[in-house]
Amino acid sequence: MNRRGLWSVRWRSAVVWVWCSFCLLTLASLTLRYIVLYIHPDHDTHRERWCPPEPVESDECYSWRPVLLPHATCGCTRRILIRHTCSEDLSPKMWDGQANSTCDPDGSVRGPQQLVMSISTPFLTPKRLATLSYTITQVNELYRGWVLRVYTRVNKHSLPSLCSLVCAHPNLDVCDITAMSETANTVHHAAWRWGVVGDPLVSTWALRYLHHALLPRDAHALTQFINSNKCWHLMKDHPTHSHSVLGSGLLAGKTSWGLSELTGIRKRILLTRHVVEEEQVFRDMVTPVIGRDVMTHDSLTCYTSAGAVPFPSRRSPGQWVGMPIPTLTNSPQNQNKSHKNATDIMPPQLKVFSVKYNSKVNTTDGFQIIKNQADNDDVNEMEREHINRKNGIPRCPHSCRPPLHPNWDYC
Template sequence: MRLPLWLVNRRRFLSLVYLCLLSSLIVFIIFHIVDYISNIKQPSTGSYRRRPECRCDRHPLPTIDLKIISKIPKNQSDVCSDYATRRGPNQRIISISLYGPKENKRFLYNSTIYFLHELINDVNKFFSDNFILRIHHDDAVTYPDVICPIECRYSNVDFCNMIAKRYIPPKIWRFIPAGDPLVDTMMSRDLDSPLTKRERAAIDEWLATNKSFHAMRDHPMHVTAMLGGMWGFRPSLDPAMSLSLHNKIHNKNLVQKYPGINDQAFLTNEVWPHAKSSIIVHDSFICQMRYGTDTQPFSMQRPLPDATNCYIGCVRPCCLDGKLPFGECPKACRPKNHQDWIYC
């Protein structure tokens, strides 16, 4: 018995509608699965080179396996910026804090910008081999006037906004890269201190060892185990310590015990007890005050005093009168094969 033509056509129509609905459902499911996977713990792909506040694009970065980034614990993933994260692993960081008059009574905008540009020049001169300058800042510097022009011009400078981390004392902001899983080497420095060839020689000696930490003392008044702007750490050599430092820095109850200039007290109490078992210390004056570990002399002789290069950690401008602000260094702190270096 043949079905009426109208019934056959109706069945065909319903089958077609069913197939269309099924196809749409499949496409919908596939689209959302792909969208979900592409957004799991990965930075956005379209705008990482341009901050929302900027009109310029940053230099493109080499492609990396985003799975590396997705494996970073969430509490350690937001330490600087999307662009900094996309640099991937094995970063070598020079880290500073930059903050305004609320925290720094001596803050002068023009001097700060001058120091910043001088420091960038020093990085490009002495640390041009893939070192990155991270600047941890508050609202003392603005995006249109300072941050955007510098980041778009210099591929080796990253600004890290600390507004959401105001509970961390500003002088301790610069320690944050010590807890970044993507960092191989970090060095904490001062905005207003020049970087020097002699300093670089000491750092290269440290990096040639398997020691996790580095500290320098280059003035008779450098009488503390670790100075806030003259120490370094290799997170890649001690991931457990790196995580511990990250947790300490981001522990509000703990870190707020070290306000203002107490960043060195933080290092003395929270870092040095562990660091001293795996550290290279360069010391030119108080080498006999060992603080529980051996020291070694600087391998490069101190240059003649001038306006930029007096001692490591000096404040610009250094030694304007052409005189060193101290006498001869002790013989015990001179290299054994250079006892004639009275200014070592």
């Protein structure tokens, strides 16, 4: 029987021919795409790069060694840690001929593989010096092994007080912005903190603000990022963070993602004239190329954030990552104090936090971890909810809570 219409041999042959042609074109386009990306990898805007954590050496021939080095500006001798191998001479001359840091000379003498937290300020007033003293103390407690860089203008008025901090804290480096470049001296001071990005001697960097408090919650999240294969790190921990592509503004990354690309981003950021342009440059230059390389700790809007993961530690009542430090007292009595203890200048809100959880802190892998904070908090749930709502913190969506702690209403 001779079939006609759609069931004829001619129609069936045409359908098979169209389907086979479509499959061949799809296969050819995919093959061509991978060939182009292999020849020109810069064409891929959503590729996934791997930034694994540094391996832990089992022998004693590769470690961090303390070295006594004189400070070029302040004249004091500081005990700093330098990465050392058995084949290297442990002396300042060992770094001759290597790439210089963007915080020269303080950053260059430390050698490669540095962990650096970067902040910036236009100039250091007595009030900002007190805040800086509190910040470096918190870095010593929460970020063991990290160096705090301060990009600022150094003048003869602030130099004596600044040198007292530099000599007392070996992990504090002051970067004179006037010595970096002529362009960097004209941009908005908020962009100076990007000077650490693309530094050839830095392995992991974190951008922070001087007026932001450093909390254990911040350190826990950053530690999880360092131990992952991700290359970029963002944090969103408050409803106000959802309006910005930078979230809380606390950004971190690994130089292994690409030194040349990071250097280009830094140079573009240092050309900005306003704070708003910093976020715009990040949206235009960084967001399109990081793709799946980002880890975002998000407690409220995880369903819209790329690479969202829950925070590893529970939120303390009324606190969030990136919260501002309450105004420190500016009385002459406090300005003349040496501030040997961080609690001497600690704001009341954080002083209560330090006293309350001081007995529950345990040092693990260089970071202070609050043990069983979720089970041992003295604050009842009603008081916790009242404090959080007073600070504008809503309950965490169930999808944003850690899988092992679905009962954390305020994660």
